[in-house]
Amino acid sequence: xFVALEILGLVxxxxxxxxxxxxxxxxxxGVTVLGITTALGGGIIRDVLLGIQPPTTLRTWPYLAAxxxxxxxxxxxxxxxxxxxxxxxxxxxxxxxxxxxxxxxIALDAGVPAYTACLIGMTTGIGGGALRDVLLxxxxxxxxxDIYALAALAGAVLVAAGDALRLPQAPVTLGAAAFVVALRVxxxxxxxxxxxxxxxx
Amino acid sequence: xFVALEILGLVxxxxxxxxxxxxxxxxxxGVTVLGITTALGGGIIRDVLLGIQPPTTLRTWPYLAAxxxxxxxxxxxxxxxxxxxxxxxxxxxxxxxxxxxxxxxIALDAGVPAYTACLIGMTTGIGGGALRDVLLxxxxxxxxxDIYALAALAGAVLVAAGDALRLPQAPVTLGAAAFVVALRVxxxxxxxxxxxxxxxx
Amino acid sequence: xFVALEILGLVxxxxxxxxxxxxxxxxxxGVTVLGITTALGGGIIRDVLLGIQPPTTLRTWPYLAAxxxxxxxxxxxxxxxxxxxxxxxxxxxxxxxxxxxxxxxIALDAGVPAYTACLIGMTTGIGGGALRDVLLxxxxxxxxxDIYALAALAGAVLVAAGDALRLPQAPVTLGAAAFVVALRVxxxxxxxxxxxxxxxx
Numbered sequence: 220x221f222v223a224l225e226i227l228g229l230v231x232x233x234x235x236x237x238x239x240x241x242x243x244x245x246x247x248x249g250v251t252v253l254g255i256t257t258a259l260g261g262g263i264i265r266d267v268l269l270g271i272q273p274p275t276t277l278r279t280w281p282y283l284a285a286x287x288x289x290x291x292x293x294x295x296x297x298x299x300x301x302x303x304x305x306x307x308x309x310x311x312x313x314x315x316x317x318x319x320x321x322x323x324x325i326a327l328d329a330g331v332p333a334y335t336a337c338l339i340g341m342t343t344g345i346g347g348g349a350l351r352d353v354l355l356x357x358x359x360x361x362x363x364x365d366i367y368a369l370a371a372l373a374g375a376v377l378v379a380a381g382d383a384l385r386l387p388q389a390p391v392t393l394g395a396a397a398f399v400v401a402l403r404v405x406x407x408x409x410x411x412x413x414x415x416x417x418x419x420x
Numbered sequence: 421x422f423v424a425l426e427i428l429g430l431v432x433x434x435x436x437x438x439x440x441x442x443x444x445x446x447x448x449x450g451v452t453v454l455g456i457t458t459a460l461g462g463g464i465i466r467d468v469l470l471g472i473q474p475p476t477t478l479r480t481w482p483y484l485a486a487x488x489x490x491x492x493x494x495x496x497x498x499x500x501x502x503x504x505x506x507x508x509x510x511x512x513x514x515x516x517x518x519x520x521x522x523x524x525x526i527a528l529d530a531g532v533p534a535y536t537a538c539l540i541g542m543t544t545g546i547g548g549g550a551l552r553d554v555l556l557x558x559x560x561x562x563x564x565x566d567i568y569a570l571a572a573l574a575g576a577v578l579v580a581a582g583d584a585l586r587l588p589q590a591p592v593t594l595g596a597a598a599f600v601v602a603l604r605v606x607x608x609x610x611x612x613x614x615x616x617x618x619x620x621x
Numbered sequence: 622x623f624v625a626l627e628i629l630g631l632v633x634x635x636x637x638x639x640x641x642x643x644x645x646x647x648x649x650x651g652v653t654v655l656g657i658t659t660a661l662g663g664g665i666i667r668d669v670l671l672g673i674q675p676p677t678t679l680r681t682w683p684y685l686a687a688x689x690x691x692x693x694x695x696x697x698x699x700x701x702x703x704x705x706x707x708x709x710x711x712x713x714x715x716x717x718x719x720x721x722x723x724x725x726x727i728a729l730d731a732g733v734p735a736y737t738a739c740l741i742g743m744t745t746g747i748g749g750g751a752l753r754d755v756l757l758x759x760x761x762x763x764x765x766x767d768i769y770a771l772a773a774l775a776g777a778v779l780v781a782a783g784d785a786l787r788l789p790q791a792p793v794t795l796g797a798a799a800f801v802v803a804l805r806v807x808x809x810x811x812x813x814x815x816x817x818x819x820x821x822x
Contacts, residue, residue, distance in 0.1 A: 240764070241818040243760070244817060244818065245760075245764050245765065245817075245818075246765075246767060246816060246817045247816050247817075247818075248766075248767055248768070248769070248770060248771060249763075249764040249765060250818070251770075252763055252764055252770050253764055263670070267468055267473075267669055267670070268464070268468070268473060268474050268475060268478070269473060269474060270471070270473030270474070270672070272669075272670060272671060272672030273670050273671060273672070273728075273733050273737050273741065274670060277670070277737045277740045277741065278733075278734065278736070278737050280736055283740070294818060297818060326474075331474050331479075332479065334479070334481055335474050335478045335479050338478045338484070339474065339478065349555070353554060353555065353755060354751070354755065354760065354761060354764060355760060355764075356557060356758060356759075356760060357557075358444070358446075358555065358556060358557060359555060361450075361453055362441070362446055362450040362453055362454055362555060362556075363446065363447075363450060364449075365447060365449055366449065367449070368449060368452075368453045369449060414447060414448050415445060415446075415447045415448075416442040416445065416446075416448075416451065416495060416498060468669055468674075469665070469669070469674060469675050469676060469679070470674060470675060471672070471674030471675070527675075532675050532680075533680065535680070535682055536675050536679045536680050539679045539685070540675065540679065550756070554755060554756065557758060558758075559645070559647075559756065559757060559758060560756060562651075562654055563642070563647050563651040563654055563655055563756060563757075564647065564648075564651060565650075566648060566650055567650070568650070569650060569653075569654050570650060615648060615649050616646060616647075616648045616649070617643040617646065617647075617649075617652070617696060617699060
């Protein structure tokens, strides 16, 4: 169940990384490497923070194979240039939701307190996309988009709350993931804006 | 005692991150996230290098609360635009001093040799600010400012020397932290310059 | 034997970082810090992924001394400006070969499976250079150069294959390292190009 959620998140983040690399006009190797890095980055950070070494994603080859296949498919069949930006944001939203919630559940299973699990889950969701943007010399989405970190945190808190109430973990995590994705999509669609500092407009 | 020093460092780095984010015209969420990342970054790197997992700063909520409150205060009451650059540098100097020295003391307490403790302490001091600058697409202060890494190293060596001489740790660490801050402030104030490579001027 | 290979890789990466810093017109401290960071970065990432904490390179001072000496020599005797770019790429190729293969051998010695060892070795080779480029605000070589990650992976797979066939580790690792360096040098010399995404030319 978690594996399915994680693979979905991996594929979504691999697509977002590969799409961003296409947009930056990297070649086929750059597209593949950035897709893989974006997809595996969050989980590697999570495992290092939890002390799971070597990280899970470096131990099971289907993860890497799924990322590489996704990146190559994106390279071959990417959308029109004009739509690349939106495609990156959409794939990123799906990856964020899956990873923030699955990351929180994995941290809880590893026995850390709920507060720590939420922060680690949030970091798992944010990490891969931040790595992608830094490697392409862009200011990460998490700093520019209004409810990016907040959406990830909301998903993490929902998973931790479900755990505290002893609800079944699988459906709660899935629901929380869907909630995060919906939040991000609505924020993108309605162009929600947050206040900016006074005097800098 | 250390906790007080660490909280002071956290607040200073959170302020430097939030001020830099205001300068980059990020919104209220970006200011908060960058403040927190700058403040917690160095300590997380230190704990990962020492094998303290999950990192201390992700386990105790007052740390995060202090950072978030600082970032929000900066967002509400930041100085005039013209003074932002200097405010970032000053807050950064305080954070550098606190973290480089407290990081060295924590590493010594974890039982690593003095040489390793100095390097880890230095990294703790440098890490948060480097993360802040990379996320805002700037070349990190540590590469541009003359005695930045050297000041951190001096503070770390003072703490390790005090430890070797069996001096009481708390006053030595505090004195070393003050020394680092003073070094950085004087360097900023006097605009000390280091030699640049021949033929590139 | 490994130590010699690792020192050679460290010196090469320290030179590549210092040369890149000279090219970016950093001062003597920036040149030293970037040389050290580039050289130690890959090994620190490797040790954190393997759970070797604190990392080896932070425990033995000759490593750091070799890096600092290399960076200072580069600062004093760097080549003509026009040749800096090529010098960075060449030093980077040597570092990549040494670190990707030695990293794989070290991971195998730590008892991880061959698949994981190859990924960790590849990351060791790529990590330092990626750090160098991100700190200087450049898109990392690994995303821009055609057979960069592939060359590192080839070297890692050769080492793992030699291990599976129970061949003596030292000569295999040395041969694999030479193969990676040769691949990169030929790719640079012949300006091999990989396909770029359709419609973005």
